[in-house]
Amino acid sequence: KDRSTLSITDYVKGIRNGDRSILAKAITLIESRNSNHFKMSQQILKEILPFTGNSMRIGITGVPGAGKSTFIERFGTELCNKGRKVAVLAIDPTSTISKGSILGDKTRMENLSREPNAFIRPSPTNGALGGVHRKTRETILLCEAAGFDTIFVETVGVGQNEVVVRTMVDLLMMLTITGAGDELQGMKKGMMELCDMVLVTKADGSNKQKAIETKSQYNKFLHLLKPVTRGWIAKAFTCSAVTGEGIPMVWKVIQKFFTVVDNNGYLMERRNEQTKEWLRSSIMEQLEHSFFQNKEVMLRLPLLESKVTALSLPVSTAVEQLLELYFHEIKKI
Template sequence: MGEDIQKKFIRRKPIEENVDGIIDGLLLKDRTMLSRAITLIESNADRHKKTAEEMLQHLLPLSGDSIRIGITGVPGAGKSTFIESFGLLLCNKGHRVAVLAVDPSSTLHGGSILGDKTRMERLANHPNAFIRPSPSGGALGGVHRKTRETIIACEAAGYDVLLIETVGVGQSEVMVRGMVDFFMLLVLTGAGDELQGMKKGIMELADAVIVNKADGRNLDLAKKTQREYKQILHFLQPATKGWTTPALTCSALYQEGIEQVWETVLRYMKMTKESGQFWESRKMQAKEWLYAQIKEQLERSFFGDNKVKSLAPEVEKKVMNEEMTVAKASGLLFDAFYEK
């Protein structure tokens, strides 16, 4: 058998048996290979889990050298236009930009915030960019569980700026805050009205508030909104110790003020790296990730237990109607769990 045929043979082996091939592909910055690596990471099949874990263990030493940026905003704040504009700026500066999404709603609504790549067509076509649509299926919460692993794969493949987009659903912002270095909140003009509908505590997660659509007839209002946000931020604790969370304006559509956002990120990186906070925070994030993972697994095994599942609704109802104490109810559920 000639060597070429042998090679072809190896390449055709199922992905889960060819970790070395994927790793080599990532080191060659092969986008297709990165896609396949992420598919392996996101797979819920038991036979893929061990392989994915092995692959990640190999990739881990190659990861970490990047800027991880979280981006959130109310619907209509122009997140995709901003990400495209911001991503293109960075790609043109020579950075390699990966865009990921944490979208716990995708399974609920059948859609996906990054499902449609055409939303950011220009960025998607740039050779330095990699856009990963969020998974369209899987359990709620499954998405974010794999985003951290996906970050490792992207970094190993040489992407040095990661943009992690999230919609404001559930606890997704808190999750994303826990996996990025810098977190930005995109808002629209009319701070007062908008903030009324904004999620609690979100302002205090942000390292920058960016008033988008500051263009044309909207410009004056955007400047006013910026002042309002500055005022509120003055009263709140900054997300990062020692950092004064700025309120900026930009127009993603006309690519104005985007450079300034990047300068803010760089200034933040410089400050947190000089103080050592950057590494400290990454270490803490890794630690918290470990414990979050363990807790999730504990809860999954308990609440996924058939006996617990069949008993839970009844005792829950009794507790809610004050017919049963919590101690009694939880005791009954633990009895059901251990009674094998």
């Protein structure tokens, strides 16, 4: 069926049946800026909500070249072989600024994309930063309703990306390689403070020994950090997506993580906090849009801006005047 002929019931049924083609169409609906699409997608979300939440939401971050895609390809395929259903989403909050996705084309995960139990979705493009968040969060929910029990949210660890991903996943892992250089240290520390585990990838061949040493260094450092997840101490591990060594251990650690946070109640607590924070930030995003897109505000703003920069009006007074104008406009609607 074409997207335009699908009803809400068609979407919900298709998603619940794990139909990847309908799932993909539903995500496209969520990503649309059309207001009818928005209403429809919200209706779909409402109906599938009771079937969401039953997945491991795993964030994967790391600098470019850390081997994220190669790892996900191998790990995801092994999980599919174990009978798990794996969805891979990419989030690229910087793309709206750099005007191009830094995550590139997800279709390069060729083996994984051929798995019947896998679903790969590239980064949502265009739209505001907040829009990207909403779309990724809602896409996670759709995937869960479609039966995917393992969701990978991949991002490039530059700037604030890992902070964003941290707000939507249960477990965050950082991938790294040996000899990434001292210059990267700064970037890494910010990431490491948010991570539940560190994976030193490409631990094979002549690089294996170095990878083990790098792992030890990370462990020393991780030991000093305050845990980001209650009851869980982050550790580093090595693995190779080529030989497969270390991959079963990664899976064991992830399973242990979920046992711990399930038992101590932190999984539910974190998800509830994430949802509340999402609600709060969505409200602020909508208010900001409503304010700065208001026609009268848009007309008045440049004048007041020039007054405050010319030091003829205090900023707080300009704020007062603009809010008064905005509230006056709201009353007219």
